[in-house]
Amino acid sequence: MLTGTEIRDAKMNTVPQFCAEMPADILELLLAENEPCAVHPVAHIAPKPATDRYFIRCKDCLAINAHDVPRGFNWWHELPTKHFPDPMGWSSGSTYPICPCGGTLEDMGKVQRSRLVHQHEESVCDDRCTQARGPNCDCKCGGENHGSKRTIVITRDAGGIPQAEIPCNVENGRLYREAKESAWKRWYAKYSDVQNRKQEGWIRDFDFYLESERARGRYLELCAGRTTARTKKLNEFLR
Numbered sequence: 445m446l447t448g449t450e451i452r453d454a455k456m457n458t459v460p461q462f463c464a465e466m467p468a469d470i471l472e473l474l475l476a477e478n479e480p481c482a483v484h485p486v487a488h489i490a491p492k493p494a495t496d497r498y499f500i501r502c503k504d505c506l507a508i509n510a511h512d513v514p515r516g517f518n519w520w521h522e523l524p525t526k527h528f529p530d531p532m533g534w535s536s537g538s539t540y541p542i543c544p545c546g547g548t549l550e551d552m553g554k555v556q557r558s559r560l561v562h563q564h565e566e567s568v569c570d571d572r573c574t575q576a577r578g579p580n581c582d583c584k585c586g587g588e589n590h591g592s593k594r595t596i597v598i599t600r601d602a603g604g605i606p607q608a609e610i611p612c613n614v615e616n617g618r619l620y621r622e623a624k625e626s627a628w629k630r631w632y633a634k635y636s637d638v639q640n641r642k643q644e645g646w647i648r649d650f651d652f653y654l655e656s657e658r659a660r661g662r663y664l665e666l667c668a669g670r671t672t673a674r675t676k677k678l679n680e681f682l683r
């Protein structure tokens with residue numbers, strides 16, 4: 445039986461012998477201190493940056509595209525945009541990301557496991573508390589989050605992940621916009637009078653007014669649809 449010290453000595457003795465039997469080039473590799481390349485190739489691969497996959501959809505032609513973007517990158521503001529003037533002239537209008545067909549885009553959500561989700565940050569209390577500068581707290585947290593600027597991420601389910609990407613279809617976009625516009629013109633021709641009279645006060649044909657409201661709801665519902673069937677339905681609306 446060898447003692448601990450004897451085992452150590454035995455090992456120390458065998459190492460040089462073992463090395464001496466090895467071919468010189470391998471020995472060189474093993475002993476080289478500044479050339480870890482051949483021994484640890486993995487160490488030279490840069491870690492893959494974290495990315496998130498988002499899906500965006502064109503509201504007009506219903507094209508669907510996946511976007512893989514570095515985590516935390518504000519990619520939405522990098523998309524091509526178009527300025528839409530306010531039809532009523534009350535504001536300077538709005539600028540939205542657009543599809544090649546001219547339709548506006550919508551963020552369908554970010555892939556998280558097998559679902560799409562929408563996420564946003566919220567103050568843990570309300571903003572008046574977490575963003576407060578003064579010392580007085582009178583909210584339900586009793587001062588715990590006061591002035592902390594603390595936020596939490598709220599995750600909301602946004603449906604299943606699209607099975608495939610769908611390319612832009614300029615013609616589909618145009619047909620949808622045309623159908624939408626003509627459907628609204630028919631609504632306006634039929635109901636703008638009763639709507640105006642209602643604005644001015646009591647009306648005799650209140651049922652007709654209610655009908656106009658239901659039709660407006662139906663119109664908005666059709667526009668909000670996200671299948672190509674909505675174009676046909678809009679063309680049939682109020683005919």
Ligand SMILES: [Zn+2]
Nearest residue numbers: 502505543545
């Ligand atoms: Zn489009």
Ligand SMILES: [Zn+2]
Nearest residue numbers: 573581582590
């Ligand atoms: Zn507070």
Ligand SMILES: [Zn+2]
Nearest residue numbers: 569573583585
């Ligand atoms: Zn609070």
